Amino acid sequence: MKSLLFLLTLICIFPEVKAWDGYNYEKGNYVDIEQGSVVREGNDIEIYDYGSGEYKTVEVSDFDGSEVEYIDPDTGETMTIDMD
DSSP, X not given: OHHHHHHHHHHHHOGGGSOEEEEETTTTEEEEEOTTOOOOTTOEEEEEETTTTEEEEEXXXXXXXXXXXXXXXXXXXXXXXXXO
Protein backbone atom coordinates (compact mmCIF):
# COMPACT_ATOMS: atom_id res chain seq x y z
CA MET A 1 0.00 0.00 0.00
CA LYS A 2 2.86 2.38 0.80
CA SER A 3 4.42 1.68 -2.61
CA LEU A 4 1.19 2.56 -4.39
CA LEU A 5 0.84 5.78 -2.40
CA PHE A 6 4.46 6.67 -3.16
CA LEU A 7 3.95 6.05 -6.90
CA LEU A 8 0.79 8.16 -7.01
CA THR A 9 2.57 10.96 -5.15
CA LEU A 10 5.41 10.92 -7.69
CA ILE A 11 2.99 11.08 -10.61
CA CYS A 12 1.24 14.10 -9.07
CA ILE A 13 4.47 15.89 -8.19
CA PHE A 14 6.21 15.25 -11.52
CA PRO A 15 3.55 15.50 -14.27
CA GLU A 16 6.28 16.22 -16.84
CA VAL A 17 7.36 12.58 -16.70
CA LYS A 18 4.44 11.36 -18.79
CA ALA A 19 3.26 12.36 -22.27
CA TRP A 20 -0.33 13.54 -22.69
CA ASP A 21 -2.84 13.01 -25.46
CA GLY A 22 -5.42 15.66 -26.17
CA TYR A 23 -7.77 17.14 -28.74
CA ASN A 24 -7.71 20.64 -30.22
CA TYR A 25 -11.33 21.53 -31.03
CA GLU A 26 -10.36 24.76 -32.80
CA LYS A 27 -8.30 22.86 -35.38
CA GLY A 28 -10.24 19.59 -35.13
CA ASN A 29 -7.27 17.30 -34.57
CA TYR A 30 -5.34 15.38 -31.95
CA VAL A 31 -2.26 16.75 -30.21
CA ASP A 32 0.37 15.10 -28.02
CA ILE A 33 2.29 17.02 -25.39
CA GLU A 34 5.71 15.47 -25.47
CA GLN A 35 7.26 13.67 -22.54
CA GLY A 36 9.51 15.93 -20.50
CA SER A 37 7.40 19.06 -21.07
CA VAL A 38 6.62 20.94 -17.86
CA VAL A 39 3.07 22.18 -18.41
CA ARG A 40 2.87 25.41 -16.44
CA GLU A 41 1.71 28.91 -17.37
CA GLY A 42 4.52 30.79 -19.11
CA ASN A 43 6.53 27.68 -20.00
CA ASP A 44 7.38 26.60 -23.53
CA ILE A 45 6.36 23.02 -24.30
CA GLU A 46 6.83 20.77 -27.30
CA ILE A 47 3.69 19.35 -28.92
CA TYR A 48 3.08 17.04 -31.84
CA ASP A 49 0.19 18.25 -34.00
CA TYR A 50 -1.37 15.34 -35.88
CA GLY A 51 -3.20 17.75 -38.21
CA SER A 52 0.01 19.25 -39.59
CA GLY A 53 2.20 16.22 -38.87
CA GLU A 54 4.76 18.47 -37.18
CA TYR A 55 6.39 19.04 -33.83
CA LYS A 56 5.99 22.58 -32.56
CA THR A 57 7.18 24.56 -29.55
CA VAL A 58 4.36 26.62 -28.02
CA GLU A 59 3.94 28.82 -24.94
CA VAL A 60 1.44 27.75 -22.27
CA SER A 61 -0.87 30.68 -21.50
CA ASP A 62 -3.18 28.84 -19.06
CA PHE A 63 -3.43 25.39 -17.48
CA ASP A 64 -6.24 24.04 -15.32
CA GLY A 65 -5.44 20.33 -15.12
CA SER A 66 -7.60 19.04 -17.97
CA GLU A 67 -7.23 21.90 -20.45
CA VAL A 68 -4.05 23.47 -21.74
CA GLU A 69 -4.31 26.84 -23.43
CA TYR A 70 -1.35 27.81 -25.58
CA ILE A 71 -0.25 30.43 -28.06
CA ASP A 72 0.51 29.14 -31.55
CA PRO A 73 3.77 30.84 -32.58
CA ASP A 74 2.98 30.57 -36.30
CA THR A 75 -0.37 32.38 -36.15
CA GLY A 76 -0.32 34.13 -32.76
CA GLU A 77 -3.70 32.53 -32.03
CA THR A 78 -4.62 31.08 -28.65
CA MET A 79 -5.57 27.40 -28.84
CA THR A 80 -7.02 25.04 -26.24
CA ILE A 81 -6.25 21.34 -25.89
CA ASP A 82 -8.67 19.15 -23.92
CA MET A 83 -6.45 16.52 -22.32
CA ASP A 84 -7.30 12.85 -21.82
